[in-house]
Amino acid sequence: MILEEQLDRAGLADVHAKVVSGQRLSADDGLRLYACPDLAALGYLANLVREARHGDTTYYVRNQHINYTNVCNKLCKFCSFYVKPNHERGYVLTPAQVADRVRSYAEVPITEIHMVGGVNPKLPYQYYLDVLQAMKQARPEAHLKAFTMVEIAQIQRIAKKSLAEVFADLRAAGLESIPGGGAEVFSKRVHEDLFWTKADSEDWLEIAAAAHRSGLPSNATMLYGHVENIEEKVYHLTRLREVQDETGGFLTYIPLSFHPERTEIDHLPGPTGQLDLREIAIGRLMLDNFPHIKTFWIMNTIDISQVALWYGANDIDGTIMDYEITRTSFEATQQRLTQKDLLDRIVEAGRMPVERDSLYRLVPQATALVSEAAG
Ligand code: V47
Numbered sequence: 001m002i003l004e005e006q007l008d009r010a011g012l013a014d015v016h017a018k019v020v021s022g023q024r025l026s027a028d029d030g031l032r033l034y035a036c037p038d039l040a041a042l043g044y045l046a047n048l049v050r051e052a053r054h055g056d057t058t059y060y061v062r063n064q065h066i067n068y069t070n071v072c073n074k075l076c077k078f079c080s081f082y083v084k085p086n087h088e089r090g091y092v093l094t095p096a097q098v099a100d101r102v103r104s105y106a107e108v109p110i111t112e113i114h115m116v117g118g119v120n121p122k123l124p125y126q127y128y129l130d131v132l133q134a135m136k137q138a139r140p141e142a143h144l145k146a147f148t149m150v151e152i153a154q155i156q157r158i159a160k161k162s163l164a165e166v167f168a169d170l171r172a173a174g175l176e177s178i179p180g181g182g183a184e185v186f187s188k189r190v191h192e193d194l195f196w197t198k199a200d201s202e203d204w205l206e207i208a209a210a211a212h213r214s215g216l217p218s219n220a221t222m223l224y225g226h227v228e229n230i231e232e233k234v235y236h237l238t239r240l241r242e243v244q245d246e247t248g249g250f251l252t253y254i255p256l257s258f259h260p261e262r263t264e265i266d267h268l269p270g271p272t273g274q275l276d277l278r279e280i281a282i283g284r285l286m287l288d289n290f291p292h293i294k295t296f297w298i299m300n301t302i303d304i305s306q307v308a309l310w311y312g313a314n315d316i317d318g319t320i321m322d323y324e325i326t327r328t329s330f331e332a333t334q335q336r337l338t339q340k341d342l343l344d345r346i347v348e349a350g351r352m353p354v355e356r357d358s359l360y361r362l363v364p365q366a367t368a369l370v371s372e373a374a375g
Helices: 005-009 011-023 027-034 038-055 096-102 127-137 149-159 163-173 188-194 202-211 230-248 275-285 302-308 337-346 364-374
Strands: 057-061 064-069 112-116 144-145 217-223 250-257 315-318 353-356
Touching: 005 011, 005 038, 011 027, 011 038, 027 230, 027 275, 038 275, 057 337, 064 096, 096 127, 127 144, 127 149, 127 163, 149 163, 149 202, 163 202, 202 217, 202 230, 217 230, 217 275, 230 275, 250 275, 250 364, 275 302, 302 337, 315 337, 315 364, 337 353
Parallel strands: 057 315, 057 353, 064 112, 112 144, 217 250
Antiparallel strands: none
C-alpha cells in the first residue's frame, strides 16, 4: 500500500497536510491521533517533524540523579518512592551527604546533576539553599537541575517570599534549570483521585511560567497509563503548548510511562510499549513549539526507546547512576548504562548520538567515542 493510501485509511490525510506545511494541530486533531489505531502512521508523521528539526541527531547527557529525601506528605497514589513523615524508612540527606554523593562520582565525567525529592514539611528554607551550594562546591562544572514545580511550591510556602524572590535565591545558590516532574496529568478529576494534596495543573503551570521569567528553563512531563483519558491528555498538551507560546522556557517534553509496581494502584496493568510509542509520537506532533522530545529510557526501557527514536523522540536522557523513583525493589537503585552502551544502542537504532549539556549545547569531548561506536 502506498503511503498516501495508508494515511488516508488511518483518517490522517489532513493531519499529514498540516504537518508537511508546518500548521499547528488542533485539540480535535489530538483526539483523532489518540483514537487512531494505526501506530505506524502516527510514527511516520512524528518522524517527519523529528527529522525536519533534528535529522538523525539523538541527544544524550551524562548525568547523576540524587534524591535528597524520600519523606513526602503528598501521598500520591501512583508513587512508590515516598514514605510518610516519621516512617522508619524515611531519610533526609544533609548537605554534606549530598556533596559526598556528588564526590563519589568524581571520576565519572558527568555534566549534569538532577536532584529531586519528596515534599518534606520539616525542611527549612535554608536547607534547599545549602544543598545547592554544597553540590556546586563539590562539582562546580556540573549543571544543577533540581526541584520540581511541586517542591518549589513547598519551598515558596516556607520561604514566605514571592516566586521571583525564591527563584533569585535558588539561582544565587547554584540552581540552573528545573526538571519536568510533578505535572502528572492536568485534570481536576485525576488530581482529585490520585494526587489531591499536591499543586494542581494551574499552580504547576504558573510556577513553570514564573521560573521561565526568572531565567530558569525547565522541562515538562506527563504521567500516563493509569486512570487518565485521552481528552485529559490532549488538554495537558494544549496547556503546555499555550504556556510555551508565552514564555518559550520549556526545553523538553518527557512523557512518563506509569510503573504500577509497589504503588497504591498496583492493580492497574500499566502502559504497554504500544502506548509508550503513541505518547512520544503525539507529544512530538502536538507540541510544535517544544524543541525536544525525550524518551526516558529508565521508564520506557532501552528497547522501546530505540524504536521511539523513529517515533518523534530526539533525546534519550542519560547515563544515570542510581534511579530510585521506579526502582524494582527497596534495595536495588542502580540503573545505569555506560556512555558506550548508550551510544551503541543509539547507533544500532540507526541514529547519530550527540552528547549535549543540560541546555542542549554540544559537548565536544564525546566525538571520539561517537565515531568509535558508529564505526
Ligand atoms: O514527578 C512517580 C513520576 C516523576 C511514578 O526533567 C512515576 O529531564 C512512573 O519527572 N511510575 C519524576 N513515573 C521523574 C521526572 C523526570 C524523569 C526524567 C527526566 C526528567 C527531566 C524528569 O516521576 C514524578 C512523577 O510524575 N512518577 N511515580 C511511577 N510509579
